[in-house]
Every structure is written in structure tokens, then in C-alpha cells.
Amino acid sequence: xxxLPHIIRKEFRQISRxxxxxxxxxxMPILQxxxxxxxxxxxxxxxxxxxxxxxxxSTSQRLITKFTASDYFTLVGSFxxxxxxxxxxxxxxxxxxxxxxxxxxQDLDKLMPVNVQLLLNAVNxxxxxxxxxxxxQIIHAWNTDRFKDMTLPPGxxxxxxxxxxxxxxxxxxxxxxxxxxxxxAILVTMLTAFLSSINIIREREMGTIEQLNVSPITKFExxxxxxxxxxxxxxxxxxxxxxxxxxxxxxTVSGSLFTLYAFLAVxxxxxxxxxxxxxxxxxxxxxxxxxTWFCIVIFLLLSGLFTPVDSIPEWAKILNLFxxxxxxxxxxxxxxxxxxxxxxxxxxxxxxVGFAIxxxxxxxRSYSKTSG
Amino acid sequence: MKEKVITSNxxxxxxxxxxxxxxxxxxxxxxxxxGFLGANGxxxxxxxxxxxxxxxxxxxxxxxxxxxVSTQPEMVKKNIGxxxxxxxxxxxxxxxxxxxxxxxxxxxxxxAIIERLSMMLGxxxxxHVMNSLVGSLPLGWKQKLxxxxxxxxxxxxxxxxxxxxxVDPITRRQFWDLIYEAAYDGITIxxxxxxxxxxxxxxxVSIMVDGSIKALDSPENLRxxxxxxxxxxxxxxxARGTSTK
Amino acid sequence: xxxxxxxxxxxFRHIFRDKRTLLILFGMPVAQVMIFGFALNNEIDNAGVAIxxxxxxxxxxxxxxxxxxxxxxxxxxxxxSTDCIEESFRQGKARVGIIIPHNFGKDLLTGQKPEIKIVSxxxxxxxxxxxxxxxxxxxxxxxxxxxxxxxxxPVVNAIPRMIFNPELKAVYMFxxxxxxxxxxxxxxxMTSLTIAREKELGTMELLLVSPLxxxxxxxxxxxxxxxxxxxxAIIVVLLGITVFDMPMNGSVPLLLASCLLFSLTALALGxxxxxxxxSQMTAMFVSxxxxxxxxxxxxxxIFPIENMPIVLRVISxxxxxKWFILIIKGLMxxxxxxxxxxxxxxxxxxxxxxxxxxxxxNVKPRLNQ
Numbered sequence: 001x002x003x004l005p006h007i008i009r010k011e012f013r014q015i016s017r018x019x020x021x022x023x024x025x026x027x028m029p030i031l032q033x034x035x036x037x038x039x040x041x042x043x044x045x046x047x048x049x050x051x052x053x054x055x056x057x058s059t060s061q062r063l064i065t066k067f068t069a070s071d072y073f074t075l076v077g078s079f080x081x082x083x084x085x086x087x088x089x090x091x092x093x094x095x096x097x098x099x100x101x102x103x104x105x106q107d108l109d110k111l112m113p114v115n116v117q118l119l120l121n122a123v124n125x126x127x128x129x130x131x132x133x134x135x136x137q138i139i140h141a142w143n144t145d146r147f148k149d150m151t152l153p154p155g156x157x158x159x160x161x162x163x164x165x166x167x168x169x170x171x172x173x174x175x176x177x178x179x180x181x182x183x184x185a186i187l188v189t190m191l192t193a194f195l196s197s198i199n200i201i202r203e204r205e206m207g208t209i210e211q212l213n214v215s216p217i218t219k220f221e222x223x224x225x226x227x228x229x230x231x232x233x234x235x236x237x238x239x240x241x242x243x244x245x246x247x248x249x250x251x252t253v254s255g256s257l258f259t260l261y262a263f264l265a266v267x268x269x270x271x272x273x274x275x276x277x278x279x280x281x282x283x284x285x286x287x288x289x290x291x292t293w294f295c296i297v298i299f300l301l302l303s304g305l306f307t308p309v310d311s312i313p314e315w316a317k318i319l320n321l322f323x324x325x326x327x328x329x330x331x332x333x334x335x336x337x338x339x340x341x342x343x344x345x346x347x348x349x350x351x352x353v354g355f356a357i358x359x360x361x362x363x364x365r366s367y368s369k370t371s372g
Numbered sequence: 373m374k375e376k377v378i379t380s381n382x383x384x385x386x387x388x389x390x391x392x393x394x395x396x397x398x399x400x401x402x403x404x405x406x407g408f409l410g411a412n413g414x415x416x417x418x419x420x421x422x423x424x425x426x427x428x429x430x431x432x433x434x435x436x437x438x439x440x441v442s443t444q445p446e447m448v449k450k451n452i453g454x455x456x457x458x459x460x461x462x463x464x465x466x467x468x469x470x471x472x473x474x475x476x477x478x479x480x481x482x483x484a485i486i487e488r489l490s491m492m493l494g495x496x497x498x499x500h501v502m503n504s505l506v507g508s509l510p511l512g513w514k515q516k517l518x519x520x521x522x523x524x525x526x527x528x529x530x531x532x533x534x535x536x537x538x539v540d541p542i543t544r545r546q547f548w549d550l551i552y553e554a555a556y557d558g559i560t561i562x563x564x565x566x567x568x569x570x571x572x573x574x575x576x577v578s579i580m581v582d583g584s585i586k587a588l589d590s591p592e593n594l595r596x597x598x599x600x601x602x603x604x605x606x607x608x609x610x611a612r613g614t615s616t617k
Numbered sequence: 618x619x620x621x622x623x624x625x626x627x628x629f630r631h632i633f634r635d636k637r638t639l640l641i642l643f644g645m646p647v648a649q650v651m652i653f654g655f656a657l658n659n660e661i662d663n664a665g666v667a668i669x670x671x672x673x674x675x676x677x678x679x680x681x682x683x684x685x686x687x688x689x690x691x692x693x694x695x696x697x698s699t700d701c702i703e704e705s706f707r708q709g710k711a712r713v714g715i716i717i718p719h720n721f722g723k724d725l726l727t728g729q730k731p732e733i734k735i736v737s738x739x740x741x742x743x744x745x746x747x748x749x750x751x752x753x754x755x756x757x758x759x760x761x762x763x764x765x766x767x768x769x770x771p772v773v774n775a776i777p778r779m780i781f782n783p784e785l786k787a788v789y790m791f792x793x794x795x796x797x798x799x800x801x802x803x804x805x806x807m808t809s810l811t812i813a814r815e816k817e818l819g820t821m822e823l824l825l826v827s828p829l830x831x832x833x834x835x836x837x838x839x840x841x842x843x844x845x846x847x848x849x850a851i852i853v854v855l856l857g858i859t860v861f862d863m864p865m866n867g868s869v870p871l872l873l874a875s876c877l878l879f880s881l882t883a884l885a886l887g888x889x890x891x892x893x894x895x896s897q898m899t900a901m902f903v904s905x906x907x908x909x910x911x912x913x914x915x916x917x918x919i920f921p922i923e924n925m926p927i928v929l930r931v932i933s934x935x936x937x938x939k940w941f942i943l944i945i946k947g948l949m950x951x952x953x954x955x956x957x958x959x960x961x962x963x964x965x966x967x968x969x970x971x972x973x974x975x976x977x978x979n980v981k982p983r984l985n986q
Contacts, residue, residue, distance in 0.1 A: 006476025010465065017464040017505075020899050028906065038926050039914040043746060045924055063773065089780060091957055092943070104773070111771045122779035123946050124790050126659050126747065127921060132777040133750035140757050143772045144730070157728040159764045163756060164732060165749045167739035168706065175742045190905065198898050207458030211521075214424050214454040214531075215477045216446060286810050289901045290641045293806070297909070298652060306919050307657055308744055310664075316656040337740050338707075370428050370445050 003217045007225025011199075015229070021195075025233065029187055029241040033248060036183045037176045044072070044130040050085045050094040051078040057105035063116075066142045067098065072134050082119070089121045096120050096131050111156070137163075169338065180251050181332035182305040184241045188264070189271055189325055190296060192234040196275030197292045199226055200367075201285050213369045223364050227272045234268040235261070255335035259342045263335075266352045267328050273359030274324075280367045299325040324355055374401035377529055377560050378423065382432035385418050392418040394583040395432060400562060400576075402528075405555050407574030408564040409607065415583040416564040417457060417533055423562070424454050424531055437529055453522035453530040457537060459514055463507030467493075467517060470506060471524060478525035485524070492520040496550075512543035519550055523559075530554065532563040536570065548573050568604040577603070579610055586610045624837030632841055642807060646799045646849050647856065650792075654861045657791045657919075664748055665693030667702045667711035676722030676763070683759045684715070689751050699736075706738040713737045713748050725760070781950050788861045793945040794918030796853045797938040800876075801883045801912055804846035806904045808839060808887025813900035816891070835977070839884050846883055850876035857949070866952025875944045878965055882937045885972035892979035912938045940965040 015021060049067055053060050067073045076094055079085040088094035097119040104114045118135050122128035140160070147158035167173055203209040212222065245251045253260060275292065282288040302309065302316065303325040312320070320326050327348045334340035342349070378400035385393040393415045400406045410416045421427040423436055425445030434441045437451035461470045468489065475485035493499045496516050501509060506517070515535060522530050532551075536544040548570070555561055555575075563574070571577045571591055578588040587594055587610060591603055598609040632639060666684060670677050685692050693711045696702050702714035716734035718724070724731035735752050739745035761774060782789045815838075854872065857863040865872075886908070894900040914920060915929060916938035922930055933939050940961040947953035947961070955962075 002479045003477040006473050009476075010462070010469070010473040013469055014462060014464050020902070024902060024906070032910065035929065036910070036914060039920055039929050043743060043924060044921070086780075087957075090947075090951055090953055108771045108773070113771055114773045115776050116773055118775050118777040120777060120779050122782035122785055122789075123950055124921065125782055125785040125787055126790070128779055128782070129661075129785055130747060130750050132779075133754040135777070136754050136757055136775055137750075139773055139775045147728075157726070158730075159725065159728065159760060160730050161725065161756065161760050162730050162732040163735060163753050165735045165737070165753070167737055167742070167745050167749075168703070170739040170742050170745075173739055173742040173746060178740065178742055194902070194905070198901070202898070206463070207456060207460045208462055210426065210456045210458065211454065211460040211474070212477065213426055214449050214452065215474070216450040216479075217477050218446075284814075285897045285901075286814060287641070289810065289897070290645070290806070293802075293901075293905070293909075294641070294645050294649070297649060297802075301653055301913075302656055306913070307659055308741065311658045311660055311662040312656045316652070319652075333740065370425055 003215075003221050004225055004228075007217075007221065008228050011225070011229035015233070025191065025237060026240060028191070029184075029237060030244050030248075032187055033180060033183060033241065033244055037179045037249065043173070043175060044127050044134075047073050047095045047127075047131045047134065048076045048093065049073045050076060050088050050097045052080070052082050052085050052097060052099045053078060054102045055100050055104040059105035059108060060100045063100065063139070063142055064098070066138055066145075067135075070134070070138055072131075073138075086119070089119070092121070094121070095127065096135065098135070111153075176249050177251055177337060178333070179305075180245050180249060181336040182303070182329045184238060184245065185325065185328045185332045186300060186303070186305060187241060188234050188238050188268070189299075189328065191237055192230050192268055192271050193275045193292055193296060194289070195233070196226065196230050196272045197278040197288045198285055199230075200276060200279035201282060201288045205285060219364050219367055219369060222369075223276060223360065223367060226276055227269065227360075230272050230275075231265075231268045234271075235264065238264055251336070253336050254339035255341065259345065260332070260335045262342070263328075263331050263345065263349055263352065266349065266356050267324065270324050270352055270355040270359055273356060273363050277359055277363040277366060280363060296325075299323045302326065303329045305329050324352065327352055374403070376400065377402050377438075378406070378434070378436050378562065380419075380423070380432070380434040383419065383422060383429050383434045384431045385415075385422060385427065386430045391583050393422070396580075396583075396585055398578055398585060398588055400560060402560055403555060403558045404576060405551060405561045405563065405574045407571050407577040408562065408580065409566065409568065409571050409577055409603075410564075410580035411566060411611075414580040416566075416580055419580070420531055420533055420562070420564055423448075424452060425449050451528055453525065453527040455518045455522040455530070455532045455535055457533040459511075459518065461506045461514065461518060461521065464505065466503050466505055467509075468502050470517075471521065474521055475524050480525060488524060489520075492523070495553075496520065512539045515539055515543070516547065516550065519547065523554060527559070529560040529562065532561065534564055534566070536565065536567065544570070568602070568607050571603040579607060581610060621833050621837055624833055625840045628838055628841045632845070642803065642845060643849065643852070646803050646853055649799050650795050650853050650856050651860065653795045654788060654792050654857070657795070658787045659790070660785070660787045661689045661747060661751055663691050664689060664713060665705070665711040666690045666752075667694045667696050667705040667714045668692050668717070669696040669699065669702060669714065670717045670721075671719045672717055672721035674720075674722040676725055677717045679763070680717065680721075680756065680759055684752070684755055687751075687755055689748075689755070702736060711738075712744065713752055715752065725763070786862075788863065789946075789950055791918075792857045792861050792863055793942045793949065794916065794938075796850075796857060796945060797879070797916060797941040798912050798918050800846065800850050800853060800879060801886070801938050801941075802904070802908055803849065804842060804880055804883035805887040805890065805908055806901070807846075808842050808884050809890040809894065809900040809904055810897055811842070812838065812888065812891035813894050813897045817896055835888065839888065842887075843880055843884055846880035847877055850880055863949050864952075865949050867948035868954065871955065871958070872945075872948050875941070875948070875962065875965075878962070878969065879937070879941045882941075882965060882969040882972065885969050885976050886937070888976035889972050889979065892976055911936055915939065917942055934964075935968065937965060937968050940968070 051064055053064065068075045077088060082097065082099055085097045089097065099117040101114065101116065107114050118132060120128040120132055144160050170177060278291050279288050282291060302320050302323055309320060331345050331348050334345055376399045380396055380398050382395040382397055383393060384395050396419055408416050418427065422429050423434055423441060425441050425448045429442055436448045439447040441448055471489045472482065472485055493502060498513060501513065506514065519535060536547055551561055574591065576590050577594065578585045594606045598606045600606045600609055668681060670681065681692060684690050694705050705711035714736040718731050721731045733756060735749050737745040737749050779785055858865055890903050891900055894903055915933040915936045922933050943961040944958055947958050
């Protein structure tokens with residue numbers, strides 16, 4: 001183990017010489033946290049509404065006002081026909097067309113039910129569903145309001161319920177608290193995976209690895225010497241990210257920091273193992289980077305960071321069992337948001353220990369000082 | 373009879389159907405400058421890589437410093453220095469940092485490394501580059517530094533793979549002075565080259581053509597045997613010999 | 618022209634010699650489109666509900682059945698207290714809790730407006746909101762249907778109709794996004810890495826001292842990748858149609874032209890990156906940081922752009938994938954024609970031109986060095 005400190009010192013020297021990488025390491029967390037946490041917002045806050053009012057009565061006007069008075073809808077135009085309004089949907093200027101039929105007010109006065117049509121742009125399926133639900137609630141509320149002012153004939157009843165919703169664990173529906181832990185996870189993963197996977201290939205392309213291969217350095221020392229510097233960088237970047245998260249968004253870790261770092265420590269070893277494994281089986285930086293990229297993109301999009309993973313098909317769930325990023329994102333959220341304890345994440349922890357061992361054993365085995 | 377530090381017995385290496393090194397047999401004594409000559413692609417580097425424990429032989433055997441290269445490659449590595457054809461210092465580290473790193477890998481103490489480095493740089497008249505980034509140095513200097521690096525842990529045997537490739541004649545001359553000094557100190561030098569004039573500097577030379585050794589003797593004897601004025605003539609004679617066969 | 622063709626041939630030979638890179642170039646996009654097309658899904662499907670029914674009468678049972686019958690929810694647990702709802706949340710079994718008050722049936726049928734509570738596990742706030750809104754809609758429509766029991770006061774009923782995607786399929790949302798995302802990244806990264814590699818290995822200099830004109834070199838390097846990217850685009854579009862049942866309602870030539878344009882955009886980006894980066898590692902990092910995340914985040918691929926703060930909305934306009942995704946959605950799903958699509962197409966062309974000029978401007982001084 002004599003050679004180990006020397007390898008580590010050398011790696012740090014090289015990193016500190018790299019004028020592109022070093023600022024990236026510390027600028028990225030800030031930039032990404034800022035951009036990502038503002039961008040990654042699913043909440044439907046603004047539905048662009050187009051109205052086709054064929055009734056033109058004070059009643060229809062009141063219904064429209066009910067829509068525009070809510071925070072969700074913005075009136076962007078009114079048209080004389082549905083066909084004209086449809087063009088706005090096609091141009092993506094409108095999300096919803098509210099079509100009020102002729103004689104709506106008259107029919108209501110005659111105690112006849114009236115159907116208004118909602119035309120929704122459903123290319124974005126989720127937004128359409130939510131906008132439709134918002135509209136149903138607004139119309140329901142409008143109906144209920146009307147009953148209050150009316151004296152109904154005997155035997156006629158306003159049949160209605162009152163719905164109250166409440167959100168637990170995150171009553172403000174602050175999605176940033178949800179996104180930030182996951183983003184930190186991704187950030188640390190991408191940095192360490194790339195740095196490690198490129199590292200050995202680079203030594204090979206530069207010819208320096210040959211000089212190491214004729215030295216008495218052991219395989220174990222070599223791999224460990226490659227892992228430790230990036231492991232330290234990963235720990236530092238995560239700590240820096242946590243500070244940034246606190247300063248920018250006031251997000252704190254509600255669980256134990258120790259548990260968080262314990263998991264991170266094992267996780268980094270696993271990720272670095274994958275990175276080094278990739279660099280031992282590829283020949284050029286280009287191949288290494290593409291394979292790393294491929295793995296990261298798949299792991300990333302299936303990690304549950306952006307989209308829920310409950311509704312993915314069964315085979316993808318099985319694939320996801322081997323996705324280290326998924327475990328890390330989950331654990332980050334559990335510890336940071338729900339304050340889960342070590343016992344709550346022990347399953348994740350054990351799986352990660354398994355990954356760390358398997359990938360690193362594979363990396364050490366596939367790295368050979370003697371070729372052929 | 374001097375102690376044999378390198379022995380090779382029918383050492384061979386195949387890549388698929390291609391036989392890069394074909395049953396090569398020779399011995400090198402302690403303190404000898406042994407030249408390994410041949411055109412590009414004759415199998416010199418492959419043979420050397422096997423001797424250094426970088427490449428496993430397909431068949432045959434070899435020992436270096438008393439250790440078998442196929443079964444004890446790591447023990448071989450402890451006892452040799454190696455300078456590869458491809459420049460292999462970290463360009464983004466300084467000279468001192470490179471030496472500290474490689475020295476550390478061989479388990480040398482920091483103080484000892486710096487002492488030895490200062491001494492070696494002094495001999496090379498390169499003391500002023502101690503703290504320069506390697507990437508900023510001219511090629512000739514880098515080659516001399518690589519040689520010093522291979523000598524850093526004071527190995528008994530040094531393998532030099534095309535050490536003078538691409539450098540000017542004056543630097544080459546200086547480089548050979550370094551090799552002589554090392555040999556004078558009792559270090560065995562195993563050097564590959566395709567410069568025939570450099571062969572004159574060796575104690576013994578082996579000439580490789582198409583993966584096998586066609587001639588092995590001192591430069592003087594070789595010139596006599598082949599009735600040539602220079603080693604270049606010897607080589608041409610040999611090359612002609614194989615092409616007519 | 619002859620020189621140029623010779624050069625293109627040489628580049629093609631390079632690409633086809635390297636089987637691994639070829640596999641990456643074609644295998645990866647296909648694999649990714651398949652995986653994401655199937656796996657990226659935001660459809661709500663059988664979310665667990667913990668129900669706390671204080672009333673337990675006929676009307677509340679009907680409401681429960683209605684919830685259970687919907688494809689969005691199933692009743693995971695019948696609770697006797699709010700604590701029990703929280704417990705199911707913590708165990709991750711239920712995501713929504715519904716509390717039905719005492720005397721629900723009686724109050725409903727006498728016009729007393731009973732109060733139903735919907736609680737949700739908002740540790741995932743987006744999901745919580747979507748689920749709450751679905752549950753609300755189901756309850757309201759159930760109540761409306763019950764109106765036939767009594768003589769209901771006259772109401773306005775809303776009849777929603779989903780245009781372009783009546784089944785609310787998630788693939789309509791994600792497949793165009795995946796297409797734009799993968800095409801851009803594979804092509805841009807490929808190009809930037811190849812050029813950075815030539816620089817690193819020093820072979821670029823060899824080309825520069827040759828009698829080839831500088832534009833010959835750039836276009837020669839890029840033409841094969843352009844054709845390959847275009848082929849990739851076609852493969853990805855065909856996958857979308859055959860595997861994911863994407864419709865093809867618009868003009869096919871226009872779609873091909875858009876793909877050709879977008880491949881060019883990706884190449885221009887790639888050259889631009891490589892003109893700035895002098896090692897493969899830097900090129901890769903810039904592609905990752907400068908392309909991957911912004912494209913995922915700001916192209917409307919996953920996250921709706923209209924929700925973003927104004928700064929990000931402005932930035933999103935320079936993300937080429939945003940416009941390509943708009944064009945693909947317009948062409949394939951909506952069947953729009955040039956009258957509507959001229960805008961995103963010309964913007965995409967403009968961005969391409971901009972990056973192209975920037976790339977050539979940046980490469981040239983290096984060439985003359």
C-alpha cells in the first residue's frame with residue numbers, strides 16, 4: 001500500500017492543473033440547482049383559455065368571469081365560431097376552448113340542464129387532464145354559487161358536495177424541496193462517473209499507463225488510487241451542493257446528515273466502480289464517453305427524478321432494480337424530506353453495498369497489467 | 373563467465389495468425405549493453421514488452437533478474453526500469469512532481485527522490501527545469517528525463533524502447549553518454565533501436581527480421597562475418613538474405 | 618468537388634471501420650427511444666386510496682364504488698381514523714386519502730352540501746396535485762350523476778373533449794421529445810468528439826497543411842455525419858410510428874425536410890463545441906452540461922415551458938430541440954401544415970444558421986494558425 005498516497009496526490013495535482021474542470025466542479029452545482037429547480041415544474045398554473053360565447057347573456061358572461069377570476073385561467077381571446085378557436089389550439093396559443101351554447105341563460109331559467117363543451121389540446125396529456133379537472137371544479141363552484149342566489153321551486157334540490165383538499169408533508173406544494181435532493185444526486189453522479197471513466201483511458205491514450213504497468217504497483221492499489229480522489233471530490237461536491245441548496249432555497253436535511261453521508265460514501269464507490277469498469281473495457285475516450293453517456297441517460301430518465309416510476313412497465317421496473325441512481329434519488333428524498341432514519345433506508349443501503357462490491361471486483365478483474 | 377540477468381528460451385508471441393516474435397533465444401550478461409535491432413515491425417517492441425511483463429508470451433520462456441516473466445511478472449517489474457517508445461510522463465505535472473510520483477510508486481522516500489533527481493538533473497544540465505511543466509519542454513529534454521525516470525529507483529536492468537526516436541543527432545549522442553555511464557555503474561541495458569549507427573555503441577547486438585533473430589554477436593564480429601564496413605551494411609546483407617530465401 | 622468527395626469517402630471509411638462507434642451511433646438511439654417510449658409515463662394508473670368513510674351509508678358506498686371502478690384509483694385500505702391514512706402514506710401504499718363525513722347520504726340528498734376531504738402525500742407535490750384533481754373530478758361527476766335521484770336544480774354540465782389525443786396517451790407527449798433529444802445529442806456529441814479527437818491526435822494539423830481548402834475539411838468531416846444523423850432521424854420516426862402508434866397526420870416530405878434541417882442543427886452545434894474545446898474530455902463535458910440537461914429541461918420534452926419563470930422561458934427559445942419537438946408534434950399529431958409550422962421551422966433554420974456561422978467563424982482562425 002506504499003504507492004497509494006502517491007497515486008492520490010498525483011491525481012489531485014492533475015485535477016488542480018486542469019483549468020476547465022476545476023471551475024466546472026464548483027460552478028455546476030450552483031448553475032444546475034438554479035436552473036433545474038426552477039425549470040422542473042409540472043404544476044399547471046396557467047391554462048390559456050379561448051371562449052366561444054354563442055349565448056352572449058349576462059349569465060354566460062358570469063361563467064366566463066368565474067373562469068378568468070381563478071388563478072389558473074388566462075383569457076387569450078374570444079371567437080365567433082369553434083372552427084376559428086380551433087386554430088388557436090393548433091398554433092399552441094390556446095389550451096382550452098370553452099363553448100357556451102346559444103340560449104344557455106334561457107334554458108337555465110326554464111330549469112333545463114345545459115351542456116357547455118370544453119375542447120382541450122391533449123398533446124400534453126397530463127396538462128389536458130388537469131385543465132379539464134380545473135374546469136369541472138370551476139363550473140361546479142359556479143353552479144353552487146347560483147343556487148345560493150336562487151329561490152328554487154319546492155321539491156327541486158341543489159345536489160352538491162364541498163371538496164376540501166389538503167397536502168401532507170409539503171403543504172405549500174413546494175416542488176423545489178422535491179427536486180433539489182434529486183438534482184444533487186444526479187449532479188454528483190454525472191461528475192464522478194465521467195471523471196473516473198475517462199481517467200484510465202486517458203492514461204492509456206497518453207502512454208503513461210505503460211509506465212505504471214511496468215512498476216511494482218498492484219492492481220488493487222491502482223484501482224483504489226483512482227477511486228479515492230474522485231470519491232473525495234464527490235463528497236466535496238455534495239457538501240457544496242447542500243450548502244448551495246440551503247443558501248438558495250433554504251432546504252435543509254431533515255434526517256441525519258450522518259446517514260446521508262454514509263449512503264453517499266457507499267454510493268460513490270459503486271458509481272466509481274462502474275466508471276472504472278467502463279474505462280477498462282473500452283479502447284478510446286470516445287467509446288468510454290458514449291457508453292457512460294448511454295448508461296447515465298437511461299439511469300437518469302428512469303430514476304424517478306423527472307417522472308414517477310410507479311407506472312412504468314414491469315420489465316422497466318426489473319431494469320430499474322439495477323439502477324443505482326434510482327436508489328440514490330429515493331434515499332436523498334427520504335432523508336432530506338421525510339427525515340427517514342437508517343432503518344428506513346437499510347434495504348437501499350444493502351443493495352448499494354452489493355453494487356459497490358460487484359462493480360469494483362469486476363473493475364479490478366478486468367484491469368490487467370499484463371495484456372494477452 | 374558473467375552472471376546472466378536476462379535469458380530467453382524460444383520466446384514466441386502470436387497475434388491471431390500473425391507471428392510477431394518467433395522462438396527467440398538469447399542471453400544477456402550483467403552490465404552489458406545489449407542492442408535489439410530491426411526494422412519497424414520486426415517484433416522488437418513485442419519481445420521487449422514480454423520481457424518487461426507487459427505482455428504474456430504465447431509460448432517459450434524467459435527470465436529477467438532471475439524471475440520468470442510469465443509466472444512472476446510482478447517480481448520482474450520490481451527489478452527493472454523501463455522507458456517506453458511513447459513518451460510517458462504526465463504532461464500536466466512538473467518534472468519534480470512526476471519523479472515524486474513514480475518514485476513513490478517504487479516505494480522511495482521523498483528525500484531520497486529529490487536528492488537523486490537533483491543529482492541526475494545536474495548531470496544532464498537540466499537543473500533549471502525541476503519545477504517546469506513537462507508538457508512545455510522540448511522533446512530531447514523529455515527523452516533524457518524519461519531515461520532518468522527509468523533509472524530513478526536504481527534498477528539492475530533497464531529496458532529502453534526506441535529511446536532516441538525523433539531526437540536530433542547531438543541529443544542522441546548525449547543520450548548514449550548517459551547509457552554508457554549507467555553501464556559503467558554495472559547496470560544492464562537492453563535497448564531497441566532501428567538506427568543502425570547506434571548499434572556500434574552496443575556490446576552485443578541481435579538483429580531481428582520478421583520476428584526471429586538472424587544474427588547475434590558483437591558489432592565488430594558481425595561486420596567481419598558479413599564482410600561489411602558498417603552495421604548498416606550488415607543489416608542490408610541480412611535483409612537481402614531473407615528476401616532471397 | 619472531386620477532392621471534397623474523396624474526403625467524404627475517407628470519413629465514411631473511418632466511420633464504418635469502427636464497428637463499436639457505428640453500433641453506438643445507431644444502436645444507442647434505437648435502444649433509448651424504445652426504453653423511454655415505453656418507460657417514460659406520467660399516466661395515472663391505479664393509485665392507492667385510503668378511504669375513511671365515517672358515514673357508511675348507501676350513498677357513500679356508491680361513491681366508493683365509483684372511485685374503485687375508475688382506472689386511476691383503487692381502494693387500498695378502509696380506514697377508521699386519519700392516523701390510519703397517514704400510516705398508509707408512510708408505508709408508501711396509498712397516495713391519496715378520502716374522508717367522507719357523517720350522514721353523507723342524507724346531507725347530499727337534502728341539499729346540505731356535505732364536505733368531503735381529499736388528503737394527499739405531497740412529498741411528490743406534482744403527483745399529489747394531479748391525483749387530487751383526478752379524485753375531485755371523479756367525485757363531482759358522481760354527484761352530478763346522482764342528480765337523477767332527486768329533482769336537481771338546473772345546472773351547467775361540462776362536456777370535455779380531448780383533441781388530438783382522445784385517449785390521453787403519454788407517448789404523444791414523450792415520443793416527439795425523446796426523438797428530438799436523442800437526435801440532437803447523438804449527432805452533436807458525435808461530431809464534436811470526432812473533431813476534438815483529430816485535434817488531440819494531431820491529425821487535424823496534417824489535414825490543414827494539405828492542399829484541401831478549409832471548407833472542404835469541415836464539410837467533408839461533417840457530411841457523413843449529416844447523412845448518418847438523417848438516417849437516424851428516419852429510423853427514430855419509423856419507430857415512433859410502428860412501435861408507439863404515433864399518428865402521421867401531416868406531410869411526409871415536410872417531416873423529412875425538418876429532420877434534415879434538425880440534423881444540420883445538431884452538426885452545427887457539434888462543430889461549434891469542438892471549435893471551442895481542444896480535448897475530447899472538454900468536448901464531452903461541454904456537450905453534457907451544455908446540451909444534455911438544458912435539452913431535457915428547457916425543450917418542453919418533460920417539463921412544460923409555460924410554467925417556467927420568464928428568464929428560463931426566454932432561454933428556452935434558443936434550445937433547438939424545443940422547436941423540433943413543436944414541429945414533430947404539429948406534423949405527426951395535429952397534421953398541421955406550413956401555414957402554422959412556418960414559424961418554428963424558420964426559427965430552427967435561423968438557429969442553425971447562427972450556430973453554423975459561429976462554428977465556422979471559430980474554426981477558421983484555428984485553421985489559419
